[in-house]
Amino acid sequence: MAIIVNLDVMMARRKMSLTELSERVGITMANLSILKTGKAKAIRFETLEAICLVLNCQPGDILEFIPD
Amino acid sequence: MKFKFNTNLIVNIVIIGYVLLILAMYVSFSYPSLFGGSQSTVNNEPFIPNVSNNDLKAFDEEAPANLTSSYYHYKQFNDSVKTIRELRNGEYWMGGGQVFASVLATEENLQCDTCSKKWLYDRVFNFKEHNDAKKYGIDHFRWYIKLPGWKLNDARWALGPDSIQFYAKGGQSFIRKIIVHRGKRKDTVVKIWNTVDQPVKFNYNHRDRAILIPCSRSAKHAVDIIIIIVNICLALYFLYLISGFLKFVLDLSKGLAFTGKNVRRLRLIGLSLLIYPVGIFALNYLIWLIFHNYFTEDVVLNGNLWTNNWKTIGVGIVFLALFKAFRQGKLLKDEQDLTV
Structure with missing residues (x-):
């Protein structure tokens, strides 16, 4: 897929574990794992907003477009 | 409106x-x-009058003059005529046959040209012998491959121009039909209806309106075995379909509606229900290819095939529509599951 999720990069920069992020964002580990591994088909604005708030970043820092 | x-x-x-x-x-x-x-x-x-040339002998016994004595005698006479006709035509049913849908079946009948109703009833009620072959005489037995999908193109109302009747005489089968042509009678153009007898190779089952192909006893038994095997396979397949449907209903009751298994089950049931009637028609045409030497132009596909199968086609279409709906539902569910 052309949209790359750089969540693991941002988590490493913020030195935050998946467990901590899931607790602070309020979504399950399974869903966060789907997002991190790039299996997700869609992301809700509210989830994106919560992640950006916790990681103190912009949506563009998490999502990146690379043409196939 | x-x-x-x-x-x-x-x-x-x-x-x-x-x-x-x-x-x-x-x-x-x-x-x-x-x-x-x-x-x-x-x-x-100008108006052309009809002239009938029915000079062929009636193939049933004529009613006696004193028949009007009572309704009981009338019924007895009718019963006798029917039994004798069935015996003569070789369609007096003795049983022992197998049936595969509206495609293929077998029959074991009695055929006797000179036997009376009394002869038959004596054997049914007065003989102590249990062996049918000895009781009725093995020479009177006839074995047939029955084709329920094919019938004579007979008009069931009165004697219309299309009406065709089957009868047998001395073991030879005939169809009696009316041919209309124009001719002259006393300088007047008339439509002449000629009744003609045409010898045919098949026999006919009037009760089920099915063509009977004469065969040997061993051929009949071989077809019986094939039909039994095919019927068992078909029954097992239908049991599998029914179990699939029951599992689908159980899954629905558990709230597991849009799963890959349910989608596959619905597709299999829908396609099977649609393919079954198509297969019946195809097999009947295959039967025609195999036995076309026995057929004449008066043998046509039985209309019952359609009336028996249209409901199956309808249910098949409903299941295919359900399959489409559930496939779409599964797609949406998968998407929903992968939305974070």
């Missing part, structure tokens, strides 16, 4: 086609002359 067309193209085509069909039927019945029907007066053709 405002008529609103559906936006779906196929639905519109079906509606328009249906309306056109009704209109065409109405016009063809009301004005048959437009389609070259019998009431044509375009050429100012």
